[in-house]
Amino acid sequence: MTMNRRVLMKMAVLAAGASALPARAQTNSRPGQTVPKSYRRIAVEESFSVPEYFEWRSKYVPTTTIGAPASAFKDIYARLFDLGSGRIAEMDANGIAMQVLSMNAPGVQAMPPADAAVMARLVNDRLAAAIAAHPTRFAGLTTVGPQDPQTAAKEIERGAQKLNMSGVLINSHTNNEFLDDPKFLPIFEALAANDMPLYLHPNGPTAAMEDTLKIPGFTVGWSYGVDAGTHAVRLIAAGIFDRFPTLKLVLGHMGEALPFWISRMDNRFEWEYRMTGKSRPLKRLPSDYIRDNIYVTTSGMNYGPQTRMALDVMGREHVLFAIDYPYEDNREAVAAIDAMPLSDLERSLLCHGNSERVFKLRKT
Amino acid sequence: MTMNRRVLMKMAVLAAGASALPARAQTNSRPGQTVPKSYRRIAVEESFSVPEYFEWRSKYVPTTTIGAPASAFKDIYARLFDLGSGRIAEMDANGIAMQVLSMNAPGVQAMPPADAAVMARLVNDRLAAAIAAHPTRFAGLTTVGPQDPQTAAKEIERGAQKLNMSGVLINSHTNNEFLDDPKFLPIFEALAANDMPLYLHPNGPTAAMEDTLKIPGFTVGWSYGVDAGTHAVRLIAAGIFDRFPTLKLVLGHMGEALPFWISRMDNRFEWEYRMTGKSRPLKRLPSDYIRDNIYVTTSGMNYGPQTRMALDVMGREHVLFAIDYPYEDNREAVAAIDAMPLSDLERSLLCHGNSERVFKLRKT
Numbered sequence: 048m049t050m051n052r053r054v055l056m057k058m059a060v061l062a063a064g065a066s067a068l069p070a071r072a073q074t075n076s077r078p079g080q081t082v083p084k085s086y087r088r089i090a091v092e093e094s095f096s097v098p099e100y101f102e103w104r105s106k107y108v109p110t111t112t113i114g115a116p117a118s119a120f121k122d123i124y125a126r127l128f129d130l131g132s133g134r135i136a137e138m139d140a141n142g143i144a145m146q147v148l149s150m151n152a153p154g155v156q157a158m159p160p161a162d163a164a165v166m167a168r169l170v171n172d173r174l175a176a177a178i179a180a181h182p183t184r185f186a187g188l189t190t191v192g193p194q195d196p197q198t199a200a201k202e203i204e205r206g207a208q209k210l211n212m213s214g215v216l217i218n219s220h221t222n223n224e225f226l227d228d229p230k231f232l233p234i235f236e237a238l239a240a241n242d243m244p245l246y247l248h249p250n251g252p253t254a255a256m257e258d259t260l261k262i263p264g265f266t267v268g269w270s271y272g273v274d275a276g277t278h279a280v281r282l283i284a285a286g287i288f289d290r291f292p293t294l295k296l297v298l299g300h301m302g303e304a305l306p307f308w309i310s311r312m313d314n315r316f317e318w319e320y321r322m323t324g325k326s327r328p329l330k331r332l333p334s335d336y337i338r339d340n341i342y343v344t345t346s347g348m349n350y351g352p353q354t355r356m357a358l359d360v361m362g363r364e365h366v367l368f369a370i371d372y373p374y375e376d377n378r379e380a381v382a383a384i385d386a387m388p389l390s391d392l393e394r395s396l397l398c399h400g401n402s403e404r405v406f407k408l409r410k411t
Numbered sequence: 412m413t414m415n416r417r418v419l420m421k422m423a424v425l426a427a428g429a430s431a432l433p434a435r436a437q438t439n440s441r442p443g444q445t446v447p448k449s450y451r452r453i454a455v456e457e458s459f460s461v462p463e464y465f466e467w468r469s470k471y472v473p474t475t476t477i478g479a480p481a482s483a484f485k486d487i488y489a490r491l492f493d494l495g496s497g498r499i500a501e502m503d504a505n506g507i508a509m510q511v512l513s514m515n516a517p518g519v520q521a522m523p524p525a526d527a528a529v530m531a532r533l534v535n536d537r538l539a540a541a542i543a544a545h546p547t548r549f550a551g552l553t554t555v556g557p558q559d560p561q562t563a564a565k566e567i568e569r570g571a572q573k574l575n576m577s578g579v580l581i582n583s584h585t586n587n588e589f590l591d592d593p594k595f596l597p598i599f600e601a602l603a604a605n606d607m608p609l610y611l612h613p614n615g616p617t618a619a620m621e622d623t624l625k626i627p628g629f630t631v632g633w634s635y636g637v638d639a640g641t642h643a644v645r646l647i648a649a650g651i652f653d654r655f656p657t658l659k660l661v662l663g664h665m666g667e668a669l670p671f672w673i674s675r676m677d678n679r680f681e682w683e684y685r686m687t688g689k690s691r692p693l694k695r696l697p698s699d700y701i702r703d704n705i706y707v708t709t710s711g712m713n714y715g716p717q718t719r720m721a722l723d724v725m726g727r728e729h730v731l732f733a734i735d736y737p738y739e740d741n742r743e744a745v746a747a748i749d750a751m752p753l754s755d756l757e758r759s760l761l762c763h764g765n766s767e768r769v770f771k772l773r774k775t
Contacts, residue, residue, distance in 0.1 A: 115686040225623075255619055259589075259641060262648045263692065268679030269644045269672060273637050277623060280633045284626045300675065307671040308633060310714045311664065315632030318738075322479040328627065350674045352723035359716035374682075 086142070087399040088381065089408065092246070092299045092346035092369035093146040095134075096127040097173055100150075100166055103158065113266050126373035127151055130177035135184055141377040143370075144399070147406055148174060149188040149216040153250050156192060156221045163192030167202055175210040186408050188216040188246055196230055200237035207241035213406035214243050214297070219250035219278045226278065227285035235291050244295035244342070244405055247282075249275035249303070276303035279341070280312075286329055288336040295340060295405060299369060302343030306357045309334050338362060342405055344369035345397075349383040354397075363393045367401045450506070451763040452745065453772065456610070456663045456710035456733035457510040459498075460491040461537055464514075464530060467522065477630050490737035491515055494541035499548055505741040507734075508763070511770055512538060513552040513580040517614050520556060520585045527556030531566055539574035550772050552580040552610055560594055564601035571605035577770035578607050578661070583614035583642045590642065591649035599655050608659035608706070608769055611646075613639035613667070640667035643705070644676075650693055652700040659706060659769060663733060666707030670721045673698050702726060706769055708733035709761075713747040718761075727757045731765045 101124065105117065126134070130148075138146060150170050155163040167190045174187040189206030191199035206212035215238060217226065226234065226247075238245050249271035252260035260270035279298055288294060298305065305312075312333040320327045329336075343357055346369035357366050370380040389397065403410055465488065469481065490498070494512075502510060514534050519527040531554045538551040553570030555563035570576035579602060581590065590598065590611075602609050613635035616624035624634035643662055652658060662669065669676075676697040684691045693700075707721055710733035721730050734744040753761065767774055 113683050113686060115683075115688070119686045119688065253623065255623055259617065259619055262641075262645055264680045264683050265644050265648055265676060265697070266679075266683060268676035268683075268697070269641070272668075272672060272675075273641065277626075277633070277637065280629050281626055284629055301671070304636075304668045304671050307665070307668050307717060307720075308636060310717075311636075311711055312629060312632035314711070314739075315630075316628045319477050319479075319628050319630060319632075322477060322483045324479070324483065333629070333632070347675055347678070350724075352720040353671060353674075355723075356671075356716040356720040359719075360714075375678075 086385075086394070087144045088142055088368060088384075089145040089147065089399045089402045090143055090370045090372065090377075090380075091147040091297075091344055091367050091402050091406065092248070093148055093372045094127055094151040094374070095130055095148050095174065095177075096124075096151040097170055098128055099169060100155070103162065103166065107157075123373050130173070130185070131180070135181065137372075137377055138184065141381045143377060143381065145184055145186060145408065146372070147186045147188065147213060147402065147408070148177070149246065149248070150174075150190040152248055153218040154190050154192075154216070156194070156218050156250070158192065158194075160192060160194040160198070163194055164198045164202070166190075167192050167199075168205075171202065171206055171210055171212070175212070178211055182409065183411065186213045186406060188212060188214045189243070191215060191217065191234070193217060193221040193224075193226065193231055193234060196233040200233040203234065203237040203243060204241055207243050212243070213408060214246055214295075216246040216248055218248045219275050220253050223253040223255065225281050227281045227287065235287060235294065239291045239294055242293070244297050246297040246299070247275060247279060248299060272300055272303045275300070276305055279303060279305060280333075283333055283336050284329070288340045289330045292340075295342060297342045297344060297367070297405065299344050299346040299371070301345060301348035301353050301357050301366075302337075302341065302361070305337055305341065306343060306360045309337055309360050312337075338365065341365070342367055342401065345380075345384065346371040347375055349375075349380045351383075351387045354384075354387055354389075358389075358393060358397075363396050364401055364404075366397055367405065368398050450749075450758070451508045452506055452732060452748075453509040453511065453763045453766045454507055454734040454736065454741075454744075455511040455661075455708055455731050455766050455770065456612070457512055457736040458491055458515040458738070459494055459512050459538065459541075460488075460515040461534055462492055463533060464519070467526065467530070471521075487737050494537070494549070495544070499545065501736075501741055502548065505745045507741060507745065509548055509550060509772065510736070511550045511552065511577060511733075511766065511772070512541070513610065513612070514538075514554040516612055517582040518554050518556075518580070520558070520582050520614070522556065522558075524556060524558040524562070527558055528562045528566070530554075531556050531563075535566065535570055535574055535576070539576070542575055546773065547775065550577045550770060552576060552578045553607070555579060555581065555598070557581060557585040557588075557590065557595055557598060560597040564597040567598065567601040567607060568605055571607050576607070577772060578610055578659075580610040580612055582612045583639050584617050587617040587619065589645050591645045591651065599651060599658065603655045603658055606657070608661050610661040610663070611639060611643060612663060636664055636667045639664070640669055643667060643669060647693070647697055647700050652704045653694045656704075658704055660704055661706045661708060661731070661769065663708050663710040663735070665709060665712035665717050665721050665730075666701075666705065666725070669701055669705065670707060670724045673701055673724050676701075702729065705729065706731055706765065709744075709748065710735040711739055713739075713744045715747070715751045718748075718751055718753075722753075722757060722761075727760050728765055728768075730761055731769065732762050 155166045170190045178185045189212040191202045193199050316333050342365050344367040519530045534554045542549045553576040555566045557563050706729050708731040
């Protein structure tokens with residue numbers, strides 16, 4: 048690069064970065080202020096839970112997924128259980144206009160089917176009450192127990208039609224079964240019938256993958272992504288988007304590496320079928336489904352280079368802001384996204400426009 | 412972004428892109444020409460094999476890893492077996508100065524240990540002869556059978572001291588065992604003693620992961636990356652870089668998604684140990700090993716957004732050009748890398764400077 052090009056690039060980067068500065072200065076340094084309209088921030092993978100679930104859980108599971116004692120999670124539990132003033136104060140302090148709430152992983156998916164159905168109803172009712180009390184600050188995703196697909200389908204319908212829910216969240220596999228198993232079709236039929244996006248959140252590794260993926264220190268940072276990403280790829284390969292072409296699938300953690308692999312997946316998909324001579328079982332290429340049916344969020348991945356890559360390969364209408372509260376820090380996530388050199392349109396779509404559209408949220 | 416910023420950004424992008432144009436025009440449109448010195452291209456994950464291996468293989472394995480009949484691979488076999496004029500003509504036609512050659516996956520790792528040792532010696536001797544015949548065009552990586560770690564260690568030493576090899580390539584797991592098993596320590600001791608980088612190439616899924624990862628159409632494009640990436644993460648978690656701080660690990664396919672997850676791995680690594688209260692078993696953070704000990708190549712991933720992200724998170728001295736010949740197309744890979752808006756320094760390091768340093772290659 049000649050000096051002229053270097054200087055131009057530096058000017059452009061500075062110029063682009065400058066658009067973020069006022070927002071950062073306004074929102075991060077003055078807790079409690081109103082979020083400027085142009086930087087409305089909606090965070091879409093934010094966790095809550097109910098004490099009743101942890102009461103059930105404590106009878107069966109002595110430690111948490113990562114092997115920590117429950118006592119270490121005291122502060123996290125307090126934040127999970129707060130669906131009112133404490134949570135909203137933290138949102139205000141960090142310029143977060145709205146949270147799209149979902150039940151803490153693994154939801155009710157580890158429970159016996161009948162217990163899961165009861166707990167899901169309780170959780171969804173509790174969430175609906177919080178949304179009704181704070182309609183400008185909270186939206187929510189329906190919790191279901193895929194253990195019983197028919198009951199899950201009914202709860203999806205209840206969430207959409209009675210509880211004002213904005214989508215459904217499932218924590219990857221249920222009892223080691225992925226959603227590409229035909230037994231789960233009633234769930235997809237209910238999602239399609241009610242036009243509800245499915246947020247596919249990670250779970251711990253399946254029993255088959257546990258020996259390989261329970262890597263100390265990397266359970267969440269690596270293996271959760273392998274689980275959820277593989278699950279999404281299995282859904283694509285099973286033709287779920289050919290069967291349900293309007294289905295919207297939302298993936299956290301910047302798409303669980305699907306944006307990273309997107310072009311290679313096309314390339315090798317075509318190659319594998321060319322070499323085997325078999326006819327392709329899918330109507331379109333992997334990237335077509337990824338770009339049209341899949342939306343990725345920045346939960347736990349509010350990093351500049353990865354966000355830039357996702358925007359470049361997915362398109363600016365398919366990347367949504369998320370934090371992963373209370374597991375990630377609101378302040379750090381907002382500071383990170385504000386500091387990224389995005390265009391005004393990219394920032395606006397990323398921070399609220401896309402989530403308003405995908406989850407059909409109210410715009411004020 | 413205001414109009415001023417847009418215009419500046421566009422000018423900068425155009426300016427940056429312009430530096431690639433002369434190279435593209437010079438090298439892609441005139442087959443057989445000399446590669447301009449400033450764009451010397453070294454491709455570092457290029458496959459070869461020997462007919463003797465496929466003779467052995469055909470007795471045991473009726474189809475290839477992806478389920479295609481061997482007959483579909485006729486053209487690929489011809490290219491794999493050519494260590495002379497045909498290969499060099501294809502390199503010349505596409506402006507590739509040098510190939511760093513390695514035995515076609517899964518190497519000798521599927522063979523019984525004694526057969527693997529014999530085949531590895533045959534393959535390495537054949538490769539050494541090709542390098543001796545074309546020292547400016549070929550370099551090579553030693554093939555070993557980790558089935559017998561002591562014999563593999565001796566072959567690493569022979570490759571380094573007698574055969575002029577530039578490193579060692581292992582195709583991920585051997586009989587479902589990853590290299591973090593302490594039984595493989597002699598291999599790492601030999602790598603360290605001979606200052607040989609280890610290229611960790613994917614393999615098919617292990618038996619445990621096969622049901623989950625044998626996804627039709629996505630075996631290579633998704634599951635190979637899961638296998639090799641998980642293998643690399645296991646090596647980090649096992650403290651291999653604390654034990655061998657000078658070890659260089661090379662990962663193909665843009666680092667098998669490690670660059671994508673790098674910051675999240677740090678974040679969740681710190682979090683997991685904070686929550687469990689256990690003391691960390693590693694001296695440094697995951698990203699420290701990834702940035703200092705790991706090098707990634709663009710094999711099968713010559714895509715602009717992913718390359719930009721890898722450069723931004725790994726640093727320009729840790730990304731190396733590769734194609735994955737004959738599975739990927741030389742012409743397309745060169746055109747893609749030439750079209751990327753890189754600085755002159757980035758392009759020079761990516762195309763040859765880094766591979767010359769990491770593999771200690773001759774510079775002309």
